Amino acid sequence: MSNTETRPAEMRCGSPAGEMPQDPAARVEVLTPRDVPLGGPRAMTVRRTLPQRNRSLIGAWCFADHYGPDDVARSGGMDVAPHPHTGLQTVSWLFSGEIEHRDSLGSHALVRPGELNLMTGGHGISHSEVSTPGTTVLHGVQLWVALPGEHRDAARDFQHHAPEPVRLDGAVLRVFLGSLAGVVSPVRTFTPLLGAEIVLEPRAALTLTVDPRFEHGVLVDRGEVRAAGTPLRPAELGYVPDGRDTLTLVNGPDGTARLVLLGGPPFGEEIVMWWNFVCGSHAEVVQARADWTTGNRFGEVQGYDGAPLPAPALPPVPLKPRGRTR
Structure with a gap:
Protein backbone atom coordinates (compact mmCIF):
# COMPACT_ATOMS: atom_id res chain seq x y z
CA MET A 1 0.00 0.00 0.00
CA SER A 2 1.18 3.49 -0.76
CA ASN A 3 1.40 6.31 1.70
CA THR A 4 -0.87 8.63 -0.29
CA GLU A 5 -0.59 11.68 1.94
CA THR A 6 -0.01 14.76 -0.21
CA ARG A 7 2.35 16.28 2.37
CA PRO A 8 4.12 13.36 3.99
CA ALA A 9 6.47 14.30 6.78
CA GLU A 10 10.10 13.33 6.48
CA MET A 11 11.18 11.36 9.53
CA ARG A 12 14.66 10.45 10.67
CA CYS A 13 14.13 7.46 12.92
CA GLY A 14 16.28 5.13 14.94
CA SER A 15 17.69 4.17 18.31
CA PRO A 16 20.03 6.56 20.09
CA ALA A 17 23.41 4.96 20.74
CA GLY A 18 24.05 3.48 24.15
CA GLU A 19 20.41 2.91 25.17
CA MET A 20 19.83 0.32 27.87
CA PRO A 21 16.96 -2.21 27.70
CA GLN A 22 13.87 -1.24 29.65
CA ASP A 23 12.74 -2.99 32.80
CA PRO A 24 10.69 -6.00 31.64
CA ALA A 25 8.05 -5.03 34.19
CA ALA A 26 7.50 -1.65 32.49
CA ARG A 27 3.93 -1.04 31.44
CA VAL A 28 2.85 -1.49 27.87
CA GLU A 29 2.89 1.78 25.93
CA VAL A 30 -0.41 2.37 24.13
CA LEU A 31 -0.13 3.96 20.68
CA THR A 32 -3.39 5.43 19.39
CA PRO A 33 -4.07 5.60 15.65
CA ARG A 34 -4.66 8.56 13.39
CA ASP A 35 -7.01 8.44 10.41
CA VAL A 36 -5.44 8.76 6.95
CA PRO A 37 -7.64 8.87 3.80
CA LEU A 38 -6.35 6.94 0.79
CA GLY A 39 -7.27 9.49 -1.87
CA GLY A 40 -10.40 10.27 -3.88
CA PRO A 41 -13.81 11.74 -2.98
CA ARG A 42 -14.94 8.43 -1.43
CA ALA A 43 -11.60 7.82 0.20
CA MET A 44 -11.01 4.59 2.05
CA THR A 45 -9.69 5.52 5.49
CA VAL A 46 -6.91 3.65 7.26
CA ARG A 47 -5.89 3.90 10.91
CA ARG A 48 -2.13 4.44 11.22
CA THR A 49 -0.25 3.60 14.43
CA LEU A 50 3.32 3.57 13.09
CA PRO A 51 5.25 5.77 12.69
CA GLN A 52 4.46 8.25 15.46
CA ARG A 53 6.29 11.21 16.89
CA ASN A 54 7.42 9.31 19.99
CA ARG A 55 7.85 5.86 18.48
CA SER A 56 8.88 5.23 14.91
CA LEU A 57 9.84 1.54 14.93
CA ILE A 58 9.10 -1.71 16.73
CA GLY A 59 11.99 -3.94 15.77
CA ALA A 60 12.30 -3.33 12.02
CA TRP A 61 8.54 -2.71 11.70
CA CYS A 62 8.28 0.92 10.64
CA PHE A 63 4.73 1.37 9.29
CA ALA A 64 1.36 -0.06 10.36
CA ASP A 65 -2.00 0.67 8.75
CA HIS A 66 -5.22 -1.01 9.92
CA TYR A 67 -8.33 -0.69 7.78
CA GLY A 68 -11.93 -1.88 7.69
CA PRO A 69 -14.26 -3.57 7.91
CA ASP A 70 -14.93 -1.29 4.94
CA ASP A 71 -18.14 -1.51 2.86
CA VAL A 72 -16.77 -1.39 -0.69
CA ALA A 73 -20.16 -0.31 -2.08
CA ARG A 74 -19.87 2.90 -0.06
CA SER A 75 -16.13 3.59 -0.14
CA GLY A 76 -15.28 2.34 -3.61
CA GLY A 77 -12.73 -0.08 -2.14
CA MET A 78 -8.99 0.06 -2.72
CA ASP A 79 -7.48 1.38 -5.94
CA VAL A 80 -3.87 2.38 -5.41
CA ALA A 81 -2.13 3.21 -8.68
CA PRO A 82 1.48 2.14 -9.38
CA HIS A 83 3.84 3.73 -6.88
CA PRO A 84 7.47 3.18 -5.84
CA HIS A 85 9.17 1.67 -2.81
CA THR A 86 12.79 1.59 -1.70
CA GLY A 87 14.61 0.20 1.32
CA LEU A 88 11.72 -1.83 2.73
CA GLN A 89 9.54 -4.92 2.56
CA THR A 90 5.75 -4.61 2.40
CA VAL A 91 3.60 -7.12 4.31
CA SER A 92 -0.02 -7.53 3.19
CA TRP A 93 -2.42 -9.44 5.48
CA LEU A 94 -6.20 -9.54 5.06
CA PHE A 95 -9.06 -10.51 7.37
CA SER A 96 -11.70 -10.26 4.64
CA GLY A 97 -11.92 -9.29 0.97
CA GLU A 98 -9.44 -9.75 -1.85
CA ILE A 99 -6.78 -7.48 -3.43
CA GLU A 100 -5.06 -7.83 -6.80
CA HIS A 101 -1.32 -7.11 -6.64
CA ARG A 102 0.86 -6.29 -9.66
CA ASP A 103 4.50 -5.22 -9.52
CA SER A 104 7.44 -4.33 -11.75
CA LEU A 105 9.09 -7.67 -11.01
CA GLY A 106 6.25 -9.19 -13.07
CA SER A 107 4.35 -10.61 -10.09
CA HIS A 108 0.57 -10.84 -10.46
CA ALA A 109 -1.02 -12.23 -7.29
CA LEU A 110 -4.11 -12.07 -5.14
CA VAL A 111 -4.02 -11.11 -1.48
CA ARG A 112 -6.54 -13.28 0.39
CA PRO A 113 -7.47 -13.65 4.07
CA GLY A 114 -4.98 -15.73 6.01
CA GLU A 115 -2.33 -15.59 3.28
CA LEU A 116 0.83 -13.49 3.35
CA ASN A 117 2.17 -11.49 0.43
CA LEU A 118 5.62 -10.03 1.11
CA MET A 119 7.28 -7.74 -1.43
CA THR A 120 10.88 -6.57 -1.21
CA GLY A 121 11.50 -3.07 -2.55
CA GLY A 122 15.22 -2.88 -1.86
CA HIS A 123 16.90 -0.74 -4.52
CA GLY A 124 13.53 0.00 -6.11
CA ILE A 125 10.21 -1.58 -7.11
CA SER A 126 6.78 -0.30 -8.09
CA HIS A 127 3.39 -1.95 -7.60
CA SER A 128 -0.36 -1.42 -7.66
CA GLU A 129 -3.13 -2.72 -5.38
CA VAL A 130 -6.80 -2.96 -6.36
CA SER A 131 -9.65 -4.68 -4.53
CA THR A 132 -11.29 -7.28 -6.76
CA PRO A 133 -14.85 -6.91 -8.14
CA GLY A 134 -16.17 -9.69 -5.91
CA THR A 135 -15.02 -7.97 -2.73
CA THR A 136 -17.86 -6.59 -0.59
CA VAL A 137 -16.02 -5.96 2.68
CA LEU A 138 -12.34 -5.04 2.82
CA HIS A 139 -10.56 -5.51 6.14
CA GLY A 140 -6.91 -6.04 7.01
CA VAL A 141 -3.50 -4.57 7.79
CA GLN A 142 -0.66 -3.24 5.67
CA LEU A 143 2.79 -3.24 7.27
CA TRP A 144 6.29 -2.16 6.28
CA VAL A 145 9.62 -3.55 7.41
CA ALA A 146 12.74 -1.36 7.18
CA LEU A 147 15.75 -3.01 5.59
CA PRO A 148 19.11 -2.60 7.40
CA GLY A 149 21.75 -0.53 5.66
CA GLU A 150 23.70 -3.50 4.32
CA HIS A 151 20.57 -4.79 2.54
CA ARG A 152 18.84 -1.52 1.66
CA ASP A 153 19.65 -2.01 -2.05
CA ALA A 154 18.54 -5.65 -2.15
CA ALA A 155 17.06 -7.05 -5.35
CA ALA A 171 -6.68 -19.45 20.68
CA VAL A 172 -5.84 -19.92 17.01
CA LEU A 173 -2.50 -18.65 15.66
CA ARG A 174 -1.27 -18.09 12.13
CA VAL A 175 2.46 -17.39 12.12
CA PHE A 176 3.33 -15.63 8.87
CA LEU A 177 6.85 -14.40 9.77
CA GLY A 178 9.45 -15.72 12.19
CA SER A 179 8.67 -18.34 14.82
CA LEU A 180 6.12 -18.67 17.61
CA ALA A 181 4.57 -21.59 19.53
CA GLY A 182 6.80 -24.08 17.74
CA VAL A 183 5.86 -22.86 14.26
CA VAL A 184 8.52 -21.46 11.90
CA SER A 185 7.61 -19.45 8.80
CA PRO A 186 9.66 -20.20 5.66
CA VAL A 187 9.45 -16.59 4.46
CA ARG A 188 12.85 -14.87 4.12
CA THR A 189 13.54 -11.59 5.90
CA PHE A 190 16.66 -9.45 6.36
CA THR A 191 16.39 -9.04 10.13
CA PRO A 192 14.84 -11.33 12.77
CA LEU A 193 11.08 -10.70 12.79
CA LEU A 194 7.85 -12.02 14.23
CA GLY A 195 4.45 -11.62 12.60
CA ALA A 196 1.36 -13.59 13.63
CA GLU A 197 -2.44 -13.31 13.64
CA ILE A 198 -3.99 -14.47 16.91
CA VAL A 199 -7.71 -15.09 17.53
CA LEU A 200 -8.76 -15.45 21.17
CA GLU A 201 -11.99 -17.04 22.37
CA PRO A 202 -14.08 -15.21 24.99
CA ARG A 203 -12.31 -15.15 28.38
CA ALA A 204 -9.21 -16.79 26.88
CA ALA A 205 -5.86 -16.15 28.56
CA LEU A 206 -2.88 -17.08 26.37
CA THR A 207 0.70 -16.96 27.64
CA LEU A 208 3.29 -17.17 24.87
CA THR A 209 6.99 -17.82 25.16
CA VAL A 210 8.72 -14.99 23.28
CA ASP A 211 12.30 -14.04 22.46
CA PRO A 212 13.56 -11.68 25.20
CA ARG A 213 15.73 -9.90 22.62
CA PHE A 214 12.56 -8.76 20.83
CA GLU A 215 10.38 -5.78 21.45
CA HIS A 216 6.77 -6.48 20.47
CA GLY A 217 3.72 -4.70 19.14
CA VAL A 218 0.15 -5.90 19.77
CA LEU A 219 -2.16 -4.43 17.12
CA VAL A 220 -5.79 -5.08 18.09
CA ASP A 221 -8.36 -5.61 15.38
CA ARG A 222 -11.35 -6.44 17.59
CA GLY A 223 -12.15 -7.44 21.16
CA GLU A 224 -11.29 -6.38 24.70
CA VAL A 225 -7.63 -7.38 24.78
CA ARG A 226 -5.24 -7.00 27.68
CA ALA A 227 -1.56 -7.30 26.73
CA ALA A 228 0.75 -7.89 29.70
CA GLY A 229 -2.04 -6.50 31.89
CA THR A 230 -2.66 -3.33 29.86
CA PRO A 231 -6.06 -2.88 28.16
CA LEU A 232 -6.03 -2.16 24.42
CA ARG A 233 -8.97 -1.04 22.32
CA PRO A 234 -9.53 -1.95 18.66
CA ALA A 235 -7.04 -0.21 16.31
CA GLU A 236 -4.64 0.57 19.17
CA LEU A 237 -1.08 -0.74 19.12
CA GLY A 238 0.52 -1.81 22.38
CA TYR A 239 4.32 -1.53 22.54
CA VAL A 240 5.98 -4.14 24.78
CA PRO A 241 9.68 -3.48 25.47
CA ASP A 242 12.37 -6.10 25.04
CA GLY A 243 13.51 -8.12 28.06
CA ARG A 244 10.44 -10.33 28.48
CA ASP A 245 10.45 -14.05 27.83
CA THR A 246 6.67 -14.44 28.08
CA LEU A 247 3.73 -12.37 26.90
CA THR A 248 0.21 -12.89 28.21
CA LEU A 249 -2.83 -11.91 26.10
CA VAL A 250 -6.29 -11.94 27.67
CA ASN A 251 -9.68 -11.48 26.00
CA GLY A 252 -12.84 -10.18 27.66
CA PRO A 253 -16.12 -12.09 27.99
CA ASP A 254 -17.94 -10.68 24.95
CA GLY A 255 -17.06 -12.33 21.65
CA THR A 256 -13.78 -13.35 20.06
CA ALA A 257 -10.77 -11.03 19.87
CA ARG A 258 -8.34 -10.76 16.99
CA LEU A 259 -4.91 -9.15 16.97
CA VAL A 260 -1.67 -9.07 15.03
CA LEU A 261 1.50 -9.67 17.04
CA LEU A 262 4.68 -8.06 15.69
CA GLY A 263 8.20 -8.35 16.99
CA GLY A 264 11.91 -7.98 16.40
CA PRO A 265 15.11 -6.83 18.12
CA PRO A 266 15.55 -3.04 18.38
CA PHE A 267 16.56 -1.88 14.91
CA GLY A 268 19.69 -0.03 15.98
CA GLU A 269 20.04 2.18 12.88
CA GLU A 270 18.78 5.59 11.83
CA ILE A 271 16.56 5.71 8.78
CA VAL A 272 14.82 8.48 6.92
CA MET A 273 11.22 7.73 5.90
CA TRP A 274 9.40 9.91 3.42
CA TRP A 275 6.39 9.01 1.24
CA ASN A 276 7.09 5.41 0.13
CA PHE A 277 10.85 5.48 0.64
CA VAL A 278 13.00 4.18 3.48
CA CYS A 279 16.51 5.58 3.04
CA GLY A 280 19.72 6.23 4.90
CA SER A 281 19.83 9.98 4.31
CA HIS A 282 17.92 12.97 2.99
CA ALA A 283 20.07 12.88 -0.16
CA GLU A 284 18.94 9.31 -0.87
CA VAL A 285 15.30 10.40 -0.55
CA VAL A 286 15.89 13.22 -3.02
CA GLN A 287 17.49 10.79 -5.48
CA ALA A 288 14.70 8.21 -5.12
CA ARG A 289 12.05 10.85 -5.81
CA ALA A 290 13.97 12.10 -8.86
CA ASP A 291 14.31 8.54 -10.18
CA TRP A 292 10.56 7.95 -9.83
CA THR A 293 9.75 11.26 -11.54
CA THR A 294 12.05 10.52 -14.50
CA GLY A 295 10.91 6.91 -14.87
CA ASN A 296 14.22 5.32 -13.92
CA ARG A 297 15.07 2.57 -11.44
CA PHE A 298 11.61 1.33 -10.38
CA GLY A 299 10.42 -0.50 -13.50
CA GLU A 300 6.92 -0.62 -14.94
CA VAL A 301 3.74 -2.25 -13.67
CA GLN A 302 1.96 -4.10 -16.46
CA GLY A 303 -1.82 -4.53 -16.49
CA TYR A 304 -2.95 -1.57 -14.38
CA ASP A 305 -5.45 0.67 -16.16
CA GLY A 306 -4.31 4.15 -15.21
CA ALA A 307 -1.38 6.46 -14.60
CA PRO A 308 1.18 6.01 -11.82
CA LEU A 309 0.98 8.10 -8.67
CA PRO A 310 2.96 11.34 -8.92
CA ALA A 311 5.51 12.03 -6.20
CA PRO A 312 4.52 14.77 -3.75
CA ALA A 313 6.73 17.81 -3.28
CA LEU A 314 9.70 17.41 -0.98
CA PRO A 315 9.85 19.49 2.21
CA PRO A 316 12.07 22.59 1.93
CA VAL A 317 14.46 21.30 4.59
CA PRO A 318 14.95 17.93 6.27
CA LEU A 319 13.48 17.49 9.72
CA LYS A 320 15.73 17.13 12.74
CA PRO A 321 16.86 13.61 13.70
CA ARG A 322 14.47 11.57 15.79
CA GLY A 323 15.32 8.82 18.24
CA ARG A 324 12.88 6.28 19.55
CA THR A 325 11.49 6.47 23.05
CA ARG A 326 12.43 3.25 24.83
Missing part, protein backbone atom coordinates in the same frame (compact mmCIF):
# COMPACT_ATOMS: atom_id res chain seq x y z
CA ARG A 156 13.31 -6.98 -5.99
CA ASP A 157 11.49 -10.01 -4.66
CA PHE A 158 8.00 -11.32 -4.00
CA GLN A 159 6.99 -14.15 -1.65
CA HIS A 160 3.65 -15.77 -0.87
CA HIS A 161 2.86 -17.98 2.11
CA ALA A 162 -0.36 -19.46 3.53
CA PRO A 163 0.41 -20.46 7.15
CA GLU A 164 -1.46 -23.36 8.70
CA PRO A 165 -3.57 -22.42 11.73
CA VAL A 166 -2.24 -23.63 15.08
CA ARG A 167 -4.77 -24.29 17.84
CA LEU A 168 -3.84 -23.67 21.45
CA ASP A 169 -6.06 -23.47 24.52
CA GLY A 170 -8.62 -20.82 23.66
Whole structure:
Protein backbone atom coordinates (compact mmCIF):
# COMPACT_ATOMS: atom_id res chain seq x y z
CA MET A 1 0.00 0.00 0.00
CA SER A 2 1.18 3.49 -0.76
CA ASN A 3 1.40 6.31 1.70
CA THR A 4 -0.87 8.63 -0.29
CA GLU A 5 -0.59 11.68 1.94
CA THR A 6 -0.01 14.76 -0.21
CA ARG A 7 2.35 16.28 2.37
CA PRO A 8 4.12 13.36 3.99
CA ALA A 9 6.47 14.30 6.78
CA GLU A 10 10.10 13.33 6.48
CA MET A 11 11.18 11.36 9.53
CA ARG A 12 14.66 10.45 10.67
CA CYS A 13 14.13 7.46 12.92
CA GLY A 14 16.28 5.13 14.94
CA SER A 15 17.69 4.17 18.31
CA PRO A 16 20.03 6.56 20.09
CA ALA A 17 23.41 4.96 20.74
CA GLY A 18 24.05 3.48 24.15
CA GLU A 19 20.41 2.91 25.17
CA MET A 20 19.83 0.32 27.87
CA PRO A 21 16.96 -2.21 27.70
CA GLN A 22 13.87 -1.24 29.65
CA ASP A 23 12.74 -2.99 32.80
CA PRO A 24 10.69 -6.00 31.64
CA ALA A 25 8.05 -5.03 34.19
CA ALA A 26 7.50 -1.65 32.49
CA ARG A 27 3.93 -1.04 31.44
CA VAL A 28 2.85 -1.49 27.87
CA GLU A 29 2.89 1.78 25.93
CA VAL A 30 -0.41 2.37 24.13
CA LEU A 31 -0.13 3.96 20.68
CA THR A 32 -3.39 5.43 19.39
CA PRO A 33 -4.07 5.60 15.65
CA ARG A 34 -4.66 8.56 13.39
CA ASP A 35 -7.01 8.44 10.41
CA VAL A 36 -5.44 8.76 6.95
CA PRO A 37 -7.64 8.87 3.80
CA LEU A 38 -6.35 6.94 0.79
CA GLY A 39 -7.27 9.49 -1.87
CA GLY A 40 -10.40 10.27 -3.88
CA PRO A 41 -13.81 11.74 -2.98
CA ARG A 42 -14.94 8.43 -1.43
CA ALA A 43 -11.60 7.82 0.20
CA MET A 44 -11.01 4.59 2.05
CA THR A 45 -9.69 5.52 5.49
CA VAL A 46 -6.91 3.65 7.26
CA ARG A 47 -5.89 3.90 10.91
CA ARG A 48 -2.13 4.44 11.22
CA THR A 49 -0.25 3.60 14.43
CA LEU A 50 3.32 3.57 13.09
CA PRO A 51 5.25 5.77 12.69
CA GLN A 52 4.46 8.25 15.46
CA ARG A 53 6.29 11.21 16.89
CA ASN A 54 7.42 9.31 19.99
CA ARG A 55 7.85 5.86 18.48
CA SER A 56 8.88 5.23 14.91
CA LEU A 57 9.84 1.54 14.93
CA ILE A 58 9.10 -1.71 16.73
CA GLY A 59 11.99 -3.94 15.77
CA ALA A 60 12.30 -3.33 12.02
CA TRP A 61 8.54 -2.71 11.70
CA CYS A 62 8.28 0.92 10.64
CA PHE A 63 4.73 1.37 9.29
CA ALA A 64 1.36 -0.06 10.36
CA ASP A 65 -2.00 0.67 8.75
CA HIS A 66 -5.22 -1.01 9.92
CA TYR A 67 -8.33 -0.69 7.78
CA GLY A 68 -11.93 -1.88 7.69
CA PRO A 69 -14.26 -3.57 7.91
CA ASP A 70 -14.93 -1.29 4.94
CA ASP A 71 -18.14 -1.51 2.86
CA VAL A 72 -16.77 -1.39 -0.69
CA ALA A 73 -20.16 -0.31 -2.08
CA ARG A 74 -19.87 2.90 -0.06
CA SER A 75 -16.13 3.59 -0.14
CA GLY A 76 -15.28 2.34 -3.61
CA GLY A 77 -12.73 -0.08 -2.14
CA MET A 78 -8.99 0.06 -2.72
CA ASP A 79 -7.48 1.38 -5.94
CA VAL A 80 -3.87 2.38 -5.41
CA ALA A 81 -2.13 3.21 -8.68
CA PRO A 82 1.48 2.14 -9.38
CA HIS A 83 3.84 3.73 -6.88
CA PRO A 84 7.47 3.18 -5.84
CA HIS A 85 9.17 1.67 -2.81
CA THR A 86 12.79 1.59 -1.70
CA GLY A 87 14.61 0.20 1.32
CA LEU A 88 11.72 -1.83 2.73
CA GLN A 89 9.54 -4.92 2.56
CA THR A 90 5.75 -4.61 2.40
CA VAL A 91 3.60 -7.12 4.31
CA SER A 92 -0.02 -7.53 3.19
CA TRP A 93 -2.42 -9.44 5.48
CA LEU A 94 -6.20 -9.54 5.06
CA PHE A 95 -9.06 -10.51 7.37
CA SER A 96 -11.70 -10.26 4.64
CA GLY A 97 -11.92 -9.29 0.97
CA GLU A 98 -9.44 -9.75 -1.85
CA ILE A 99 -6.78 -7.48 -3.43
CA GLU A 100 -5.06 -7.83 -6.80
CA HIS A 101 -1.32 -7.11 -6.64
CA ARG A 102 0.86 -6.29 -9.66
CA ASP A 103 4.50 -5.22 -9.52
CA SER A 104 7.44 -4.33 -11.75
CA LEU A 105 9.09 -7.67 -11.01
CA GLY A 106 6.25 -9.19 -13.07
CA SER A 107 4.35 -10.61 -10.09
CA HIS A 108 0.57 -10.84 -10.46
CA ALA A 109 -1.02 -12.23 -7.29
CA LEU A 110 -4.11 -12.07 -5.14
CA VAL A 111 -4.02 -11.11 -1.48
CA ARG A 112 -6.54 -13.28 0.39
CA PRO A 113 -7.47 -13.65 4.07
CA GLY A 114 -4.98 -15.73 6.01
CA GLU A 115 -2.33 -15.59 3.28
CA LEU A 116 0.83 -13.49 3.35
CA ASN A 117 2.17 -11.49 0.43
CA LEU A 118 5.62 -10.03 1.11
CA MET A 119 7.28 -7.74 -1.43
CA THR A 120 10.88 -6.57 -1.21
CA GLY A 121 11.50 -3.07 -2.55
CA GLY A 122 15.22 -2.88 -1.86
CA HIS A 123 16.90 -0.74 -4.52
CA GLY A 124 13.53 0.00 -6.11
CA ILE A 125 10.21 -1.58 -7.11
CA SER A 126 6.78 -0.30 -8.09
CA HIS A 127 3.39 -1.95 -7.60
CA SER A 128 -0.36 -1.42 -7.66
CA GLU A 129 -3.13 -2.72 -5.38
CA VAL A 130 -6.80 -2.96 -6.36
CA SER A 131 -9.65 -4.68 -4.53
CA THR A 132 -11.29 -7.28 -6.76
CA PRO A 133 -14.85 -6.91 -8.14
CA GLY A 134 -16.17 -9.69 -5.91
CA THR A 135 -15.02 -7.97 -2.73
CA THR A 136 -17.86 -6.59 -0.59
CA VAL A 137 -16.02 -5.96 2.68
CA LEU A 138 -12.34 -5.04 2.82
CA HIS A 139 -10.56 -5.51 6.14
CA GLY A 140 -6.91 -6.04 7.01
CA VAL A 141 -3.50 -4.57 7.79
CA GLN A 142 -0.66 -3.24 5.67
CA LEU A 143 2.79 -3.24 7.27
CA TRP A 144 6.29 -2.16 6.28
CA VAL A 145 9.62 -3.55 7.41
CA ALA A 146 12.74 -1.36 7.18
CA LEU A 147 15.75 -3.01 5.59
CA PRO A 148 19.11 -2.60 7.40
CA GLY A 149 21.75 -0.53 5.66
CA GLU A 150 23.70 -3.50 4.32
CA HIS A 151 20.57 -4.79 2.54
CA ARG A 152 18.84 -1.52 1.66
CA ASP A 153 19.65 -2.01 -2.05
CA ALA A 154 18.54 -5.65 -2.15
CA ALA A 155 17.06 -7.05 -5.35
CA ARG A 156 13.31 -6.98 -5.99
CA ASP A 157 11.49 -10.01 -4.66
CA PHE A 158 8.00 -11.32 -4.00
CA GLN A 159 6.99 -14.15 -1.65
CA HIS A 160 3.65 -15.77 -0.87
CA HIS A 161 2.86 -17.98 2.11
CA ALA A 162 -0.36 -19.46 3.53
CA PRO A 163 0.41 -20.46 7.15
CA GLU A 164 -1.46 -23.36 8.70
CA PRO A 165 -3.57 -22.42 11.73
CA VAL A 166 -2.24 -23.63 15.08
CA ARG A 167 -4.77 -24.29 17.84
CA LEU A 168 -3.84 -23.67 21.45
CA ASP A 169 -6.06 -23.47 24.52
CA GLY A 170 -8.62 -20.82 23.66
CA ALA A 171 -6.68 -19.45 20.68
CA VAL A 172 -5.84 -19.92 17.01
CA LEU A 173 -2.50 -18.65 15.66
CA ARG A 174 -1.27 -18.09 12.13
CA VAL A 175 2.46 -17.39 12.12
CA PHE A 176 3.33 -15.63 8.87
CA LEU A 177 6.85 -14.40 9.77
CA GLY A 178 9.45 -15.72 12.19
CA SER A 179 8.67 -18.34 14.82
CA LEU A 180 6.12 -18.67 17.61
CA ALA A 181 4.57 -21.59 19.53
CA GLY A 182 6.80 -24.08 17.74
CA VAL A 183 5.86 -22.86 14.26
CA VAL A 184 8.52 -21.46 11.90
CA SER A 185 7.61 -19.45 8.80
CA PRO A 186 9.66 -20.20 5.66
CA VAL A 187 9.45 -16.59 4.46
CA ARG A 188 12.85 -14.87 4.12
CA THR A 189 13.54 -11.59 5.90
CA PHE A 190 16.66 -9.45 6.36
CA THR A 191 16.39 -9.04 10.13
CA PRO A 192 14.84 -11.33 12.77
CA LEU A 193 11.08 -10.70 12.79
CA LEU A 194 7.85 -12.02 14.23
CA GLY A 195 4.45 -11.62 12.60
CA ALA A 196 1.36 -13.59 13.63
CA GLU A 197 -2.44 -13.31 13.64
CA ILE A 198 -3.99 -14.47 16.91
CA VAL A 199 -7.71 -15.09 17.53
CA LEU A 200 -8.76 -15.45 21.17
CA GLU A 201 -11.99 -17.04 22.37
CA PRO A 202 -14.08 -15.21 24.99
CA ARG A 203 -12.31 -15.15 28.38
CA ALA A 204 -9.21 -16.79 26.88
CA ALA A 205 -5.86 -16.15 28.56
CA LEU A 206 -2.88 -17.08 26.37
CA THR A 207 0.70 -16.96 27.64
CA LEU A 208 3.29 -17.17 24.87
CA THR A 209 6.99 -17.82 25.16
CA VAL A 210 8.72 -14.99 23.28
CA ASP A 211 12.30 -14.04 22.46
CA PRO A 212 13.56 -11.68 25.20
CA ARG A 213 15.73 -9.90 22.62
CA PHE A 214 12.56 -8.76 20.83
CA GLU A 215 10.38 -5.78 21.45
CA HIS A 216 6.77 -6.48 20.47
CA GLY A 217 3.72 -4.70 19.14
CA VAL A 218 0.15 -5.90 19.77
CA LEU A 219 -2.16 -4.43 17.12
CA VAL A 220 -5.79 -5.08 18.09
CA ASP A 221 -8.36 -5.61 15.38
CA ARG A 222 -11.35 -6.44 17.59
CA GLY A 223 -12.15 -7.44 21.16
CA GLU A 224 -11.29 -6.38 24.70
CA VAL A 225 -7.63 -7.38 24.78
CA ARG A 226 -5.24 -7.00 27.68
CA ALA A 227 -1.56 -7.30 26.73
CA ALA A 228 0.75 -7.89 29.70
CA GLY A 229 -2.04 -6.50 31.89
CA THR A 230 -2.66 -3.33 29.86
CA PRO A 231 -6.06 -2.88 28.16
CA LEU A 232 -6.03 -2.16 24.42
CA ARG A 233 -8.97 -1.04 22.32
CA PRO A 234 -9.53 -1.95 18.66
CA ALA A 235 -7.04 -0.21 16.31
CA GLU A 236 -4.64 0.57 19.17
CA LEU A 237 -1.08 -0.74 19.12
CA GLY A 238 0.52 -1.81 22.38
CA TYR A 239 4.32 -1.53 22.54
CA VAL A 240 5.98 -4.14 24.78
CA PRO A 241 9.68 -3.48 25.47
CA ASP A 242 12.37 -6.10 25.04
CA GLY A 243 13.51 -8.12 28.06
CA ARG A 244 10.44 -10.33 28.48
CA ASP A 245 10.45 -14.05 27.83
CA THR A 246 6.67 -14.44 28.08
CA LEU A 247 3.73 -12.37 26.90
CA THR A 248 0.21 -12.89 28.21
CA LEU A 249 -2.83 -11.91 26.10
CA VAL A 250 -6.29 -11.94 27.67
CA ASN A 251 -9.68 -11.48 26.00
CA GLY A 252 -12.84 -10.18 27.66
CA PRO A 253 -16.12 -12.09 27.99
CA ASP A 254 -17.94 -10.68 24.95
CA GLY A 255 -17.06 -12.33 21.65
CA THR A 256 -13.78 -13.35 20.06
CA ALA A 257 -10.77 -11.03 19.87
CA ARG A 258 -8.34 -10.76 16.99
CA LEU A 259 -4.91 -9.15 16.97
CA VAL A 260 -1.67 -9.07 15.03
CA LEU A 261 1.50 -9.67 17.04
CA LEU A 262 4.68 -8.06 15.69
CA GLY A 263 8.20 -8.35 16.99
CA GLY A 264 11.91 -7.98 16.40
CA PRO A 265 15.11 -6.83 18.12
CA PRO A 266 15.55 -3.04 18.38
CA PHE A 267 16.56 -1.88 14.91
CA GLY A 268 19.69 -0.03 15.98
CA GLU A 269 20.04 2.18 12.88
CA GLU A 270 18.78 5.59 11.83
CA ILE A 271 16.56 5.71 8.78
CA VAL A 272 14.82 8.48 6.92
CA MET A 273 11.22 7.73 5.90
CA TRP A 274 9.40 9.91 3.42
CA TRP A 275 6.39 9.01 1.24
CA ASN A 276 7.09 5.41 0.13
CA PHE A 277 10.85 5.48 0.64
CA VAL A 278 13.00 4.18 3.48
CA CYS A 279 16.51 5.58 3.04
CA GLY A 280 19.72 6.23 4.90
CA SER A 281 19.83 9.98 4.31
CA HIS A 282 17.92 12.97 2.99
CA ALA A 283 20.07 12.88 -0.16
CA GLU A 284 18.94 9.31 -0.87
CA VAL A 285 15.30 10.40 -0.55
CA VAL A 286 15.89 13.22 -3.02
CA GLN A 287 17.49 10.79 -5.48
CA ALA A 288 14.70 8.21 -5.12
CA ARG A 289 12.05 10.85 -5.81
CA ALA A 290 13.97 12.10 -8.86
CA ASP A 291 14.31 8.54 -10.18
CA TRP A 292 10.56 7.95 -9.83
CA THR A 293 9.75 11.26 -11.54
CA THR A 294 12.05 10.52 -14.50
CA GLY A 295 10.91 6.91 -14.87
CA ASN A 296 14.22 5.32 -13.92
CA ARG A 297 15.07 2.57 -11.44
CA PHE A 298 11.61 1.33 -10.38
CA GLY A 299 10.42 -0.50 -13.50
CA GLU A 300 6.92 -0.62 -14.94
CA VAL A 301 3.74 -2.25 -13.67
CA GLN A 302 1.96 -4.10 -16.46
CA GLY A 303 -1.82 -4.53 -16.49
CA TYR A 304 -2.95 -1.57 -14.38
CA ASP A 305 -5.45 0.67 -16.16
CA GLY A 306 -4.31 4.15 -15.21
CA ALA A 307 -1.38 6.46 -14.60
CA PRO A 308 1.18 6.01 -11.82
CA LEU A 309 0.98 8.10 -8.67
CA PRO A 310 2.96 11.34 -8.92
CA ALA A 311 5.51 12.03 -6.20
CA PRO A 312 4.52 14.77 -3.75
CA ALA A 313 6.73 17.81 -3.28
CA LEU A 314 9.70 17.41 -0.98
CA PRO A 315 9.85 19.49 2.21
CA PRO A 316 12.07 22.59 1.93
CA VAL A 317 14.46 21.30 4.59
CA PRO A 318 14.95 17.93 6.27
CA LEU A 319 13.48 17.49 9.72
CA LYS A 320 15.73 17.13 12.74
CA PRO A 321 16.86 13.61 13.70
CA ARG A 322 14.47 11.57 15.79
CA GLY A 323 15.32 8.82 18.24
CA ARG A 324 12.88 6.28 19.55
CA THR A 325 11.49 6.47 23.05
CA ARG A 326 12.43 3.25 24.83
